[in-house]
Amino acid sequence: MAPEFLIKLDDLCMAVMLPSGKKTLVKRSELRLPPRTTVGIVGESGSGKTLTVSAIMGLVPFLPGVISGELRLKYGDGEDNAWQDGPWLRDSKFRRREYFSWQKKLNKRMKKYRGKSISIIFQRAKSSLNPFLKIKDQIFESLRMAGETKDRARMLEWLANCGFGRSEVGQVAEQYPHQLSGGQAQRAVMAITLSSQAETVIADEPTTGLDAKLQVETLIFMKKLLDKYQKSAIIISHHLQSLSKFTEICYVMYKGLTVEMGPTSRILSAGNENHPYTRQLQGEIEYSGGVGQILSAEISGCPYYSNCEIYKKMGEQQKSRCRDQEPPRIYIESDHYVRCWAFEK
Amino acid sequence: MAIFGDRKSGTRNRALSLIPLIMYLFVIAVSFLWPLLSLQDSNTPYSLPRPEEKKPSLIHPLGLDDLGRDVLGNVLSGFKTSFVSGILATFLFLLAGLGLGLFVGFEERAGAGIMATIANSLNSIPKFFALFVAFIVIDRYEPFVLMALLGLLCAPRLAEILRFKISHYRKADFYDAAIALGLSPVKVVGKHIIWYNTRKSIFSELAYMFGYAILSEATLSFILHGSMGPGWQSWGDIINQELSGFSILIFNLFNRASSSGTSPDNPLEFLAPLVALVATVMLFTILSRRLVEEA
Amino acid sequence: MTVILKKSVLILLKIIIVPSLAAVAVWTAFHIVGGEMVRVYQGPSIWAWLGGVLGRFDFGMAGEWMTSGQKAAPYLWQGIRNTGLIALTAISLASLFSIAWTYLVWNNPYNAGIRVVSGLLRFFSSWPILIGAIFVAVIIKAPAFTTLIMPAIILAICDNNLNDFRDNLMDEIKEVMQSDYAIAALGQGRSFFRNLVPEIFWKVISFIASRLPAVVSGIIVLELYFNINGIYQYLMMFYRARDLNAILGITFLVSFCLTAWSSIFAVVYSIIDPRQR
Numbered sequence: 022m023a024p025e026f027l028i029k030l031d032d033l034c035m036a037v038m039l040p041s042g043k044k045t046l047v048k049r050s051e052l053r054l055p056p057r058t059t060v061g062i063v064g065e066s067g068s069g070k071t072l073t074v075s076a077i078m079g080l081v082p083f084l085p086g087v088i089s090g091e092l093r094l095k096y097g098d099g100e101d102n103a104w105q106d107g108p109w110l111r112d113s114k115f116r117r118r119e120y121f122s123w124q125k126k127l128n129k130r131m132k133k134y135r136g137k138s139i140s141i142i143f144q145r146a147k148s149s150l151n152p153f154l155k156i157k158d159q160i161f162e163s164l165r166m167a168g169e170t171k172d173r174a175r176m177l178e179w180l181a182n183c184g185f186g187r188s189e190v191g192q193v194a195e196q197y198p199h200q201l202s203g204g205q206a207q208r209a210v211m212a213i214t215l216s217s218q219a220e221t222v223i224a225d226e227p228t229t230g231l232d233a234k235l236q237v238e239t240l241i242f243m244k245k246l247l248d249k250y251q252k253s254a255i256i257i258s259h260h261l262q263s264l265s266k267f268t269e270i271c272y273v274m275y276k277g278l279t280v281e282m283g284p285t286s287r288i289l290s291a292g293n294e295n296h297p298y299t300r301q302l303q304g305e306i307e308y309s310g311g312v313g314q315i316l317s318a319e320i321s322g323c324p325y326y327s328n329c330e331i332y333k334k335m336g337e338q339q340k341s342r343c344r345d346q347e348p349p350r351i352y353i354e355s356d357h358y359v360r361c362w363a364f365e366k
Numbered sequence: 367m368a369i370f371g372d373r374k375s376g377t378r379n380r381a382l383s384l385i386p387l388i389m390y391l392f393v394i395a396v397s398f399l400w401p402l403l404s405l406q407d408s409n410t411p412y413s414l415p416r417p418e419e420k421k422p423s424l425i426h427p428l429g430l431d432d433l434g435r436d437v438l439g440n441v442l443s444g445f446k447t448s449f450v451s452g453i454l455a456t457f458l459f460l461l462a463g464l465g466l467g468l469f470v471g472f473e474e475r476a477g478a479g480i481m482a483t484i485a486n487s488l489n490s491i492p493k494f495f496a497l498f499v500a501f502i503v504i505d506r507y508e509p510f511v512l513m514a515l516l517g518l519l520c521a522p523r524l525a526e527i528l529r530f531k532i533s534h535y536r537k538a539d540f541y542d543a544a545i546a547l548g549l550s551p552v553k554v555v556g557k558h559i560i561w562y563n564t565r566k567s568i569f570s571e572l573a574y575m576f577g578y579a580i581l582s583e584a585t586l587s588f589i590l591h592g593s594m595g596p597g598w599q600s601w602g603d604i605i606n607q608e609l610s611g612f613s614i615l616i617f618n619l620f621n622r623a624s625s626s627g628t629s630p631d632n633p634l635e636f637l638a639p640l641v642a643l644v645a646t647v648m649l650f651t652i653l654s655r656r657l658v659e660e661a
Numbered sequence: 662m663t664v665i666l667k668k669s670v671l672i673l674l675k676i677i678i679v680p681s682l683a684a685v686a687v688w689t690a691f692h693i694v695g696g697e698m699v700r701v702y703q704g705p706s707i708w709a710w711l712g713g714v715l716g717r718f719d720f721g722m723a724g725e726w727m728t729s730g731q732k733a734a735p736y737l738w739q740g741i742r743n744t745g746l747i748a749l750t751a752i753s754l755a756s757l758f759s760i761a762w763t764y765l766v767w768n769n770p771y772n773a774g775i776r777v778v779s780g781l782l783r784f785f786s787s788w789p790i791l792i793g794a795i796f797v798a799v800i801i802k803a804p805a806f807t808t809l810i811m812p813a814i815i816l817a818i819c820d821n822n823l824n825d826f827r828d829n830l831m832d833e834i835k836e837v838m839q840s841d842y843a844i845a846a847l848g849q850g851r852s853f854f855r856n857l858v859p860e861i862f863w864k865v866i867s868f869i870a871s872r873l874p875a876v877v878s879g880i881i882v883l884e885l886y887f888n889i890n891g892i893y894q895y896l897m898m899f900y901r902a903r904d905l906n907a908i909l910g911i912t913f914l915v916s917f918c919l920t921a922w923s924s925i926f927a928v929v930y931s932i933i934d935p936r937q938r
Contacts, residue, residue, distance in 0.1 A: 078848050118771050125768070136850015149845035153859035153935060162851050197935045214849060487679065490919055494878040498893060499687060502900045502908060505696045574825075581821060589885045648784065651821075655828075 026095060027221055027253055028054040028077060028139075033090035035072055035081065035277075047072050047277040048324075049347070050090075052255070054221065059247060059254040061268035061285060063261050063302065068274040070257045071144070074223050078141055079103075079124075079131035086124070096138035096220060103130060136166050140219035144226045147206040150198035156180075156209050157194035160216055167218040176216075183212040184242050203230050207239060215246060222247065223255045228263070240267050261302040265289050270356075273299050276324035278347075283357030296359045297329045323348050323362065331363045383656070386649050394449050397442035401597060404439055420632040431608065431635040441638045444601035447594065448580040448646065451513040455579035456572050458517030459524060463571075466521055467528025468555075471536075482529070485522035493519050497586060507592025509583050509600060516582055517575070524571050528564065535559045570657035577650030584643050601639040608636035672924045680916035681711055684909045691905065702905045710909060720910035733907050736895060737914050743809065744884070744891035745918065748876045749869075750813035755823045756865045759830040766831075767838065782827075785819050812883040820879040826872045833864050863933050870926035874919055 035047040047069040054060050062070045075081050077092060092103040143149040151159060160176045169175060180190040185208060198206060207227060214222060227243065228236035240256075244267045247254050258264050264271060264285060271288040273281040273296060281288065281296040288299060295303070326332045326343040335343065343362050350358040351365055396403070415434045422429040428437035469475070470482045496519055497512050504511065532555060535541055544554045560568075586592060588602030615633055688707040691699050704710065704721060713719040720733045766775055817823055837843060837860050846856040877892075884891040892911055899907040 080844060080848055121771060132850070134850075135848060140850065141845070141848040143841065143845050143848070145841055148841035151842045151846065151856050151859075153863070154856070159851075162855075163849070166850055199936050217849060219850075490874045490923055492874045492877040492915070492919070494881045495892065495896075495915060498881065498896055499908070499912060500690075502698075502896070503687070503690045503694050503696070505694075505698070578821060585882055589882055644784075647821075651783070651824075 026053045026055055026093075028052060028255075029091075029093040029095075030073070030077060031091045033073060033076055033092075034088045035069070035076060035086055036088050037086075045088075045277065047076075050076075050274065050277065050279050051282075052077070052272060054253055054255060055270075056220075057251050057253055058270060059244065059256060059268045061264035061271040062255065062257045062274060063259065063264055063271060064274035065259055067276070069277040070259075070274055071225055072277075073274070074141065074225060074255060074257065078135065078139065078223070079127045094134060094138070096134060101130075103127070103134075136163070136217045136219060138219055139221045139223065140214045140217050141223040142210050142214050142225065142227050144229050146210040146227075146230075147198055147201070147203065149210060150206060150213075152198050154197075155194065156196055156198070156201075156212075159209075159213050160194075163213050163217040167216065179212045179216045180209070182246065183208045183215070204235050204239070207231065208242075211243065211246070215250065215252075218250075219252075221253045221255070223257075225257045226259070227256070228258075236263065243267070261289065261299075273302070278324055278360065280325065280360045281358070283354070287354070287357050294353050294357075294359075294364075296325075296361050297331050297363075298325050301328075322346050323360070331361075335363075387653070390646065390649060393442075393445055397445040397449070400439060400442045400446075404436065417631040420635075422632075422634065428634045428638050429632040431604075431632070437632070437635050437638050440599055440604050440635075441601075441642050443597050443599045444584075444604060444639055444642060445646075447509065447598050447600045448583055448643075451509050451583040452576040452579045454510055455513040455517035455520075455582075456576045458514050459520050459575045460568075460572060462518050462521035463524025464528065466525035467532070470525060470529045471532025471555075485525050488519060489522040489526070491519060493582070494585070497582070501586070501590060507587065507590050507594075509587065509592060509594065512586060513579050513583055516579055520575060520578070524568065524575075527567050527571065528560070531564045531567070532559055535563060566657050570654045573650045573657060574654035577647045577654065580643070580650070581647045601643045604639045605636055605643075608639075611636050668928070672928070675924055676917060676920045677715065679920040680913045681715070683916035684711060684714075684913045687909060687912045698903050698905050698908075701903050704906045707909075710906065714910070714913060720913075721906040733910055736890075737907070737910050739890060740892040740895040740911065741914055741918055743889060744877060744880055744893070747809050747812050747816065747880055747883070747889070747891065748873055750810065751816035751820070751823060752826070752869050752873060752876050754813060754817040755827050756830065756869060758817070759827050760834065760861065760865070762827075763831045763834045763838075767835070782818070782824065809889070812880065812887070812889060815883065816876065816879055820876065822872065822875040822879055826868060826875075830865065830868050833868070834861055837861055837864065859933075863930075866926070866933065867930060870923065870929075873922060877915075877919075 030050070030052040033047055033050040034045065035050075036043045036045045038044075050069055050073045052060065052062070052073065062073065064070050072081070076087050076090070081087060094101045094103050150156075157173070157176055160179055161171045164175060164179075165171065177190045177194060180193055181187055185193050185205075193201070193205065193209065198209070201209060211227075224243065228239050231239060240263060243254075243256075246252075256264060256268055261271075261273075268285045271281075271283065271285040272279050273288065275298045281299050288295065289303065322342070322344040323329070323332075326340075329343070332340060332343050339362065346362075348360045348362045348365075350360055352358045353364070414432070415430050419434075420430045420432075426436050426438065428441065431437055431440065466481065466485055470478045470485065472478060493516060497516060500512055500515050501507065536555075536559070540558070541554060544558060545551065584600060584602035584605075586602065587600035588606045591603060591606060593599050593603045611633065615637075685707055705713070710721065713721065718734065720737060765772075766779075769775055837857055843853065843857055847853050880891060881893045883889060884893040885897060888894065892915060896908065896911055899911065
């Protein structure tokens, strides 16, 4: 029987330690990835999308990083509780040594998933390629991880699968990353990632830096490959429309909080049954935020209230609740929820 | 440690970290005033004091050395010599480095490439080799001339930092935007690139150069037995004169029974200048490192 | 092919012109300052001397401090060899230490022992090298300075320049370990270290190449005090013997070796780094 989910992330909370104190960056992020499904995460810059997937991969680059939450993975037989709330925040005190030793264990644990079950395509394709190795050597390395031999024909086939013409695959294979254009580098990264045959691919804004036409082409191409090899995927974007054709489920994030989740078709078109921020992303509402917004999730209530059109029309009591109390998940349908007090019945 | 900037939290830490520098400057001031404050005339002929006379006393807090000189006076004269050497080297380092850096930073200028090549060649000269050859040419120990030469030889290091920053930031959008607003290139380079963006790196290099010059001067005076006479002694020369005592002290420390049965009469005669040298060099090395971390 | 030929000719010209200029500069400095060495000099003019060096590699006769009739060249080469070996050994030890230390600190950032050792290294690098040398030599009673390894170790610990070198190299290695492609390799399950080895190797090579002259500087104290037959020891002997020819000779040879060293590495960089190829 197929598992219900491959990745299950609940209540992720992440923070960074600054000289002035702890600053929360992700407040309550969550994700469920069913098998052979493409899930999208959408939100503006600073909403915590990349941090969420970094936490899944165990690649958080700052301290303390993950404060609380739970990550469960179901690859192969059995279910793995990859991590849960750590001990380093006992008594609200950050314990560096314990945290560091937890992170070392997590790294060891995630090694068995990275590249084999889950692989990731980073935002800047060119800089995520090894500048000292030719493209062919990097694909060979991925093939080795998938248990295949160092087969040139197979390597060239992967390059062809990822959009390179048959006549140019030989040349591209012999090139170094700095010799490739942005689009070529993106496709090379796809070839490296997909050839490792990981069951899940995470693509963090894979079309950054490409022109508009190429962005669409790249996403179409990626979706075709994912469907062909029956992989599940998490695609991150800051543009809702670009995810519409490529994802089945969508998570909308704002300032570290997942404000809406549901089938992509509903996220795109439900109108009044969407979170006000989602409607802003859809283009229905003009952005009314000013400069000098609070740029972190250090807000006790709804992070969107200061820009919210619905909030402006509320009574004082309701406004106070929006400001001070974090909205719970309110289910519109069984597979669609919104975090907004305005939807409370 | 912030210099002229960043008035955020940590002011207390910055104030505390300035204390060693203030103490150092105080000691320098005392060293220059020492001839007026001292009870012993630096021109007094040398004597050969008895062992009990060499011990520290109220009049001579660090005691006397083998030639009857006040050890505290020796150390302070070392502070004076090292300070002037450091200032001279650092000043020329700054002057030549700034000039060269500004010239080669504008890569499109005629001659910038040649100057850059010359600067690289200067940088690749082993400094002590050049100083040693200079000593041979002059045929006597002139610390200030040698330190001036050291400053000039090290200038390409500063020039390279400036070259990188100027050529990097001149390609940045803010440079074009500033020129478009009507600011002169001189103002943009001088104020926005050098002062705002590069000053901490420059100060770090100056601190490093100062410490390096002091250590270099002490090293040269050690191996060349160099001194400029009473009142302007060098730590290196003092340490050289007392080196045998140092060796005996170390030997006795790590070997319970000493074979010679001797011990130095006044260990402070070599420990004091050694500690002064190490502390001064460490002060400026740490200062330089802190400025780099803040940059 | 023509590019390679052109580059080779340029390198050859560089390693002839730069040492010659260095010798001419020293000769000119001597004649401007004047002094006893110039007054007692009875050798050929600088151009004749340069002609002898470039044409026949003849640095003239050794000074009076050696057995008369001896050529200076073998002694000069011996000096260069000894100093060069000490410098290379010291910088190699410092590089190996940097790599190992960066890895240790990366995996154990809160280890008290590591912090103590870091502090000690910083402390010892402020010492005059000689004092550090005596300290170590007396404590461990090493036959110390009859071999070249002990001076190299002292230099690696106590030299200000090498401390700077270690810090900078460790920073560079850390930067490589935190680079986008390193994290990508980690995230894609590929070998973290295998992917980093080429760039770290290149960084170490470029550091050794660029910092060697500074390390050569620091050997002066060890040579002169412990009578190691290196360039500084010979320079001191030539100075005492008032041997201008030999001083010019060692200046020429040191410049020649350092220029050749940097030229060779310029070629090596262009081979190792694919971005330059």
